[in-house]
Structures are given as structure tokens and as C-alpha cells.
Amino acid sequence: MSADALALAEDGAIGDRLARNTEHLIFEDSPTNKLLIVFAYINQPIGTGSHASFLAGTGCKKLFLNPGRNHWYQDGVPGVCRDFDGLIAFAAAVRSRFPDHEILCLGHSMGAFAALGVGVAIGAQRVLASVPELEVNLPGSVSIHHMAGVPVQHGDLSALLQGNKETHITAIVGRQNPFDMAMAARLAAMPLVEIVEIDSDHSTFPYLRDMGKLKGVMTRFVADEALAPWLAGC
Secondary structure, eight states, rough: HHHHHHHHHHHHHHHHHHHHHOOOOOOOOSSSSSEEEEEOOOOOTTTTOTTTTHHHOSEEEEEOOOOOOSTTTTBTTTTTSHHHHHHHHHHHHHHHTTTSSEEEEEETTTTHHHHHHHHHHHHHHHEEEESSOOBEEETTTTTTTTTTTTTSSSOOOHHHHHSSSEEEEEEEEETTTTHHHHHHHHHTTSEEEEEEEOOOOOOOOOOOOOTTTTHHHHHHHTTOOHHHHTTTOO
């Protein structure tokens, strides 16, 4: 655990942080014993929570993290952490504050990379990852267009995912995007992974929104219900 995150965990500042929403961190409390960490995708205005309207009414606490930068969380989240290691440490400290909670992680594209890396690293119970990259800066990827000059700390999640023993992962991928399908094939070889294919390109969540299916995806994921039957025919 980084020194910053260790101090947060020891002096109770995690609770103070969650009580003060900022442009980069929004916490929504709930009486339930589930906590969903939502990682923003690219170009999302700060001060907003990814997919917040589609998550309304789901039975869980919600922690929205938005770096306001398109760097695949390699340089952290302002006011929260400085790099990807710090992001993992912060999430681990949050999990320690809610020891009796089921911890879930969710993200689309850039957010899916963070959801996978952080979720598996802290031993979250479940992760929903939409069109994730397992390795940044590969030809054909989205990240390669945004990472010039950015120091990469955790650029390849393969070893972490291969060692996963407790986090159940569901990945949604669009059949029309060859790169995403290649990433899905790599991910499918990892433990505890289910791949759900839909007839989309990289814009899987917008596609499901337009199909009237996205809120159902969010609700079913939080409730630990199977997504494949809900998405059959999409």
C-alpha cells in the first residue's frame, strides 16, 4: 500500500474523503452491503459519474472515479492518487472500510481497464468490463491514440488476471471490432471470466443504451444475475 493510501486507511480519512464529493470523486451512500466502484471512460466531463442515470435505483453504494484525463489511469485520479499503484491502494483502503460489503467494479473502455486491474488486485467479488484492453498502446487499440508521453506503470494486466483466484469477471464485447474481439479471446483464457458478445462495435454501452438494454445490464450486474440471457439477440 502506498504511503498516501496507508495514511488514509490509518487515520480514518477515507471516510472523510467519501463524505466530500469532488469533481473527480463522487460517493453515493446506501443502506445496502454492496459497494460499486465505477471508473469513467474517456472524455467524460469531470463532476459527473459514469452511467449514473442507468445506475439509479440499483441497490448499492456507488463510488464514481473520474480522472478527467484519457491516460488509462496511469497517472491516477486528481485528489485521490497519483498513479495506478495509488489507485489500487486507494481502492484497497476503501474496501477495508467496508469489510462486510460485496465489492463490485464496473467500467467501459478506459474504465474497463481500471475496473479489471483494480478489481482483481483488491479481490473484488465481481467486475463488469465493457470492451476492455488488457494491454495498452497496442496497434488497433483506443489507448494508443491517447498515451503519448504518459509514463506507463501497469500497461499489461495479463499476469494479474492469470493469477486471479476470486474475482468473477464478465466482459461485454462487440463482434464488429476485431481488436476488441482479440482482447476478448485473451481474456477468455483467464480464470473466472465470462465473455458476452453483442452485435456492436467498440461502442457497446451506447449501443445497449439505444437498444433499451443498458439499465437492465446495470441492474442485473449489481443483483448478480446472468447477463447473457438478457443480451441474447443484441
